[in-house]
Amino acid sequence: MKINKAVITAAGRRQRTLPLQTLIDRDGVEKSVLTILIEEVLAAGIDEIGVVVRPGDEQAYAQVAGPHARRLHFVPQSEPLGHGHAVYCAREFVGRDPFLHLVGDHLYVSTSAQRCAQALVAVAETEACAISAVQATRESLLPYYGAVGGRRVPGAPALYEVDTVIEKPTPTQAEQHLIVPGLRAGYYLCFFGMHVLTPSVMSILGAQIATGAAGEHPERGYTLSAALVELAHREKYLALEQAGARYDVGVKYGLLTAQMALALTGDDREEVLARLLELLVQREATRR
Numbered sequence: 001m002k003i004n005k006a007v008i009t010a011a012g013r014r015q016r017t018l019p020l021q022t023l024i025d026r027d028g029v030e031k032s033v034l035t036i037l038i039e040e041v042l043a044a045g046i047d048e049i050g051v052v053v054r055p056g057d058e059q060a061y062a063q064v065a066g067p068h069a070r071r072l073h074f075v076p077q078s079e080p081l082g083h084g085h086a087v088y089c090a091r092e093f094v095g096r097d098p099f100l101h102l103v104g105d106h107l108y109v110s111t112s113a114q115r116c117a118q119a120l121v122a123v124a125e126t127e128a129c130a131i132s133a134v135q136a137t138r139e140s141l142l143p144y145y146g147a148v149g150g151r152r153v154p155g156a157p158a159l160y161e162v163d164t165v166i167e168k169p170t171p172t173q174a175e176q177h178l179i180v181p182g183l184r185a186g187y188y189l190c191f192f193g194m195h196v197l198t199p200s201v202m203s204i205l206g207a208q209i210a211t212g213a214a215g216e217h218p219e220r221g222y223t224l225s226a227a228l229v230e231l232a233h234r235e236k237y238l239a240l241e242q243a244g245a246r247y248d249v250g251v252k253y254g255l256l257t258a259q260m261a262l263a264l265t266g267d268d269r270e271e272v273l274a275r276l277l278e279l280l281v282q283r284e285a286t287r288r
Contacts, residue, residue: 082221
């Protein structure tokens, strides 16, 4: 299986302006969130990118993408009917091909030489199946993420065979259905905001949308998690625990946290640490 296309969803009500925000990337260069995401995709060997946007946002996105704009195919989502619906809007762009999917309000910082998307795509192509990036996440953050349950693949400590998917589970649901042997107590495998999806996902989403089956929480619209539940029953579906971290730039202090993560893993790390130390010293001095 070869992955040649990627889809970035960015049309949500509270999501659509976030990719336009500017941060300093790890190389010390000022870039938009969208540009950082595009470069994540390019590092995985993919240069054909569909971006799902609200109609009318295309020009703003093309502008902040700079020289990468020529790689983008804009896909309109006229109504905000959920994450799953946004992915389904890109069905004509992806055709019958598997594709990498990222959300437009997350940034990814790898702790290894291999970028997060690069690692996910490599495993997906080797295993020839759909695969979601996940991260062990403490119970208090369950309201922000979809989560999976399953079992480790023998001989591959970071790889799991998925049998259960729940969108933003309660702690009770997680304890009953999402316990994964080997994870420390109070932690669950939550989505990283990055997936490689097969054409089956589009078929499942299409059927759910046609029948109006929005899942357990219809107020959230059509979720991707609901489609992944069905996918796990139809075909091989894995989860890869990422050697890195994801940062949701849409939550309170999210942009600030993402900026600090980029700075502390980037070329200007020593300068940033020195400035942080100065701020802490000044703060301590004013308290005396």
